[in-house]
Amino acid sequence: DAGITQSPRHKVTETGTPVTLRCHQTENHRYMYWYRQDPGHGLRLIHYSYGVKDTDKGEVSDGYSVSRSKTEDFLLTLESATSSQTSVYFCAISVRAGDYTDTQYFGPGTRLTVL
Amino acid sequence: DAKTTQPNSMESNEEEPVHLPCNHSTISGTDYIHWYRQLPSQGPEYVIHGLTSNVNNRMASLAIAEDRKSSTLILHRATLRDAAVYYCILVAQGAQKLVFGQGTRLTINP
Numbered sequence: 568d569a570g571i572t573q574s575p576r577h578k579v580t581e582t583g584t585p586v587t588l589r590c591h592q593t594e595n596h597r598y599m600y601w602y603r604q605d606p607g608h609g610l611r612l613i614h615y616s617y618g619v620k621d622t623d624k625g626e627v628s629d630g631y632s633v634s635r636s637k638t639e640d641f642l643l644t645l646e647s648a649t650s651s652q653t654s655v656y657f658c659a660i661s662v663r664a665g666d667y668t669d670t671q672y673f674g675p676g677t678r679l680t681v682l
Numbered sequence: 683d684a685k686t687t688q689p690n691s692m693e694s695n696e697e698e699p700v701h702l703p704c705n706h707s708t709i710s711g712t713d714y715i716h717w718y719r720q721l722p723s724q725g726p727e728y729v730i731h732g733l734t735s736n737v738n739n740r741m742a743s744l745a746i747a748e749d750r751k752s753s754t755l756i757l758h759r760a761t762l763r764d765a766a767v768y769y770c771i772l773v774a775q776g777a778q779k780l781v782f783g784q785g786t787r788l789t790i791n792p
Contacts, residue, residue, distance in 0.1 A: 609784055609785070664731065666733070
């Protein structure tokens, strides 16, 4: 257990409303990630962070923004939610495995439904 | 990113060993082979990783072919709790991102 929590765990919202998902970690890891998972697409990287205020885009970043003002929190914002953003969102952190590679540990996920 | 090929699905019986194959013919010398699994309604979970030598941990074993173009995840004695989607992912040395494919859906019969 890498001490990762996500909130909320479930959310239903309407098209056009802003939504913020929170990922919180307790172990001071430098790298944090946001993924989405949809049927038929597997997990896809949205954004990731390599430190406070340091973020970069992933494979499917359009329509999403992120912020990391503290090491422990990584926020994912949908500025104006669309139905295509209905998905399960997973947060992850990266841990050095002891050799020249890192392993990732995932949170429990947030199920977001945009009506 | 180097690509992996896995069977879409496999089925096995409880308390029997399971061998999950992964082909990665375009692997480069510094690519690590990582395995993750995702139980129903949960986030992915790290299982094991290796570079050249076979690896064992409390969850599984990883057998890597001598030419590194394929690998096999071995669950020594499957339980119903091992039913999950298993992902084989190549990760370049020092890389910080994972690219998930479709994985293998493993079904365990009681």
